Structure formats: C-alpha cells, structure tokens
Amino acid sequence: MSFCTWLLVHLLVCPAVAQRFSRALYPSAYKIKRGKYSPLDPTFQRSQKDVDLLFEILLAGTQIEGGDGRLLVPDEELASLKQVKKLEVICEDVLPKTLSEVRRLVAQLSQRGAPQRGAPLRWDDYQSTVLTLVYISQTAARLDSEPSQQAWGDVLIQLFNALHKDLTVD
Known part of the structure; x- marks a missing residue:
C-alpha cells in the first residue's frame, strides 16, 4: 500500500472511529482492556439463534452479580458455551x-428521545x-435497605421509559 493510500485511509477512518467512540452510550465497550489487544465487540445477539440462547440463559436463573457484574449461570451445560463467555465479558x-x-x-437516553433527535439506538446499545435493565432489577431485588431499593427501582423505571420512548414510533 502506498503512503498516499495509507494516509487517505487513515484520515477517513480515524475521525469516524473517534466520533463513534466519543458518542457511545457504553464507552467501556470501546476501551482496550488489560490483557487484550483490541476493543471487545459488545454485541451478543447476531441471529435468532443468539436471541433464543439469551432467553434460555436468563430463563435458567442466571444472575448478574454485585459490583463486578459477574455472570452466574446455574446450568453447567449452558455455562460452558462459547457465546456465554462473550456474554460474561459484556x-x-x-x-x-x-x-x-x-x-x-x-x-443520555432521555436526551436522544427528545423530538428531532438522532436515529434510534444502535443494536449493540439496545442490547x-x-x-442493564436485567442487572438493575436483580440488584434491586437483592438489596435490604428500602431507600436503596427505591433508588434502584426509580432508575429502573426511568431506564425502561427511555428505552420505550426510543422504540416508540410517532
């Protein structure tokens, strides 16, 4: 590849990548993690088979635990699947x-939902x-303190409403 071609590609791609990352709803998805050499792909579901698998994983009683977000899949067979490892990372x-x-x-979602704002959520952000709704509901259910449960419950409702607004077509 000639230097001019490389320079042209670099000038066209880098600003687009930087702009995409700067506006991300989930910026941690685009940070390079320790021990990894590239950003992770934050999309778990790419087909109907993946959607069915996620439903099966959640239906099996899977929990997203505490402050570190550790995924606990009680079914050993499901837990051993390659796709579940990707879900754990997410x-x-x-x-x-x-x-x-x-x-x-x-x-951020509420600002997006205002009239005449941008396009609907990207698939990876929606997913x-x-x-996140699943994590919040499980977190709120585990809390002992009434004020903490109320705070997490309120943010759950706000997030659901923002997501619903994004899905609603006027």
Missing part, C-alpha cells in the same frame, strides 16, 4: 454497575440497555 466490562453510571445512561 456483563463484567460493559454494563454500568453503579447508580450514578446508570443515571448517566438514563440522561446492552436491556441487559
């Missing part, structure tokens, strides 16, 4: 785990938002 490294991170996500 849950541990991509999903917001604190109330403030989730509130930031809700604020991560649904997984």
